[in-house]
Amino acid sequence: MLRIRDGGSVDESNIFVSVDYLEGMDKVAMNLGHQQVSAAVTGKALTQSMDCKTCHKEAEASIGSNYMDVSKKYKERRDALSYLQTRIKTGGSGVWGEVTMPAHPKITSDESRQIGLYILSLAGDQEEERSLPTKGTITAESSAPGNMLVITASYTDEGAEGTIPLTGSKSVAIPSSTIQLTEDLKTNNMQAMAFGGMDLMLLNAESGWLELANTSLKGVNALTLTAAWQSAPNLSFDFQIHENTPDGPVVGEATMPAQTGGQGTRFLSLFTGVAGDGPYYVTYKAEEGKELSAIALTGAMFR
Numbered sequence: 001m002l003r004i005r006d007g008g009s010v011d012e013s014n015i016f017v018s019v020d021y022l023e024g025m026d027k028v029a030m031n032l033g034h035q036q037v038s039a040a041v042t043g044k045a046l047t048q049s050m051d052c053k054t055c056h057k058e059a060e061a062s063i064g065s066n067y068m069d070v071s072k073k074y075k076e077r078r079d080a081l082s083y084l085q086t087r088i089k090t091g092g093s094g095v096w097g098e099v100t101m102p103a104h105p106k107i108t109s110d111e112s113r114q115i116g117l118y119i120l121s122l123a124g125d126q127e128e129e130r131s132l133p134t135k136g137t138i139t140a141e142s143s144a145p146g147n148m149l150v151i152t153a154s155y156t157d158e159g160a161e162g163t164i165p166l167t168g169s170k171s172v173a174i175p176s177s178t179i180q181l182t183e184d185l186k187t188n189n190m191q192a193m194a195f196g197g198m199d200l201m202l203l204n205a206e207s208g209w210l211e212l213a214n215t216s217l218k219g220v221n222a223l224t225l226t227a228a229w230q231s232a233p234n235l236s237f238d239f240q241i242h243e244n245t246p247d248g249p250v251v252g253e254a255t256m257p258a259q260t261g262g263q264g265t266r267f268l269s270l271f272t273g274v275a276g277d278g279p280y281y282v283t284y285k286a287e288e289g290k291e292l293s294a295i296a297l298t299g300a301m302f303r
């Protein structure tokens with residue numbers, strides 16, 4: 001929901017909505033592509049709040065070259081951005097004609113960078129930079145396990161004469177239903193390893209846990225775990241889901257009985273009826289008084 005605090009009108013073309021599949025929260029935090037997109041939106045607003053608009057238009061002829069032509073002229077140049085930043089600051093003539101552009105000695109490099117990104121975005125790959133509609137339904141594509149679906153919306157205001165336009169943005173991350181069992185997870189007495197092209201978590205002590213951070217269990221019926229072993233564990237394991245801390249309230253549990261035979265796997269469903277935002281901890285506890293036999297989790301998925 002977008003609110004404009006000062007009651008001004010919303011320019012729809014300054015709203016940018018996107019959906020991405022990213023590899024985890026750190027990637028979400030440094031979602032560079034979108035910073036660039038919002039930089040371009042800010043850059044456009046900057047050109048409108050500064051004197052540029054008296055001489056330049058986006059696509060029509062004016063005293064100065066239009067930004068679209070500038071964009072086409074330099075888009076293949078690798079140093080296009082720094083070149084434009086310098087030209088905006090120093091001004092000059094001779095590239096497009098005899099008319100001289102005044103220098104802008106006071107422009108900061110951040111401002112000229114945003115303007116440069118805006119100009120370069122004009123002839124850029126429109127496919128990537130077009131905003132999604134502000135209302136609609138997103139059907140999640142299947143993507144690599146562990147990826148998150150991230151919806152980002154940003155809005156840039158027009159800025160006022162002499163002030164920098166402001167951009168606000170907000171991202172919502174929806175984790176994949178498959179938990180990737182890698183060392184990125186915070187664990188205790190569990191060891192992430194790759195085995196035969198598969199990521200798994202070794203349960204190598206009598207008890208331990210793994211943390212499900214940034215995970216809401218809203219709408220989730222169960223967490224299904226796949227346990228596997230090389231030689232059958234001659235003891236049972238209790239699995240539980242705890243809310244907030246590893247010994248917080250139990251919100252789901254299942255017991256895996258002792259097994260016989262050699263190599264094997266087993267599915268376990270830990271039902272949950274909670275609707276909290278976590279964090280949650282999946283704990284395990286080996287049956288007491290029996291000789292420990294290592295097993296591994298090879299899958300964890302919300303249903």
Ligand code: HEC
Nearest residue numbers: 050051052055064087088092093094095096097099100101
């Ligand atoms: C008084 C008119 C005027 C103003 C104000 C002005 N420009 Fe220009 N601008 C020009 C002219 C004329 C040229 C063409 C210069 C040339 O041929 O080298 C130009 C060229 C440019 C170019 C292309 C440079 C190149 O090497 O191709 C960019 C980018 C640009 N201006 C951006 C801006 C921005 C951003 C602002 C505001 C911060 C601005 N201009 C303000 C007149 C102006």
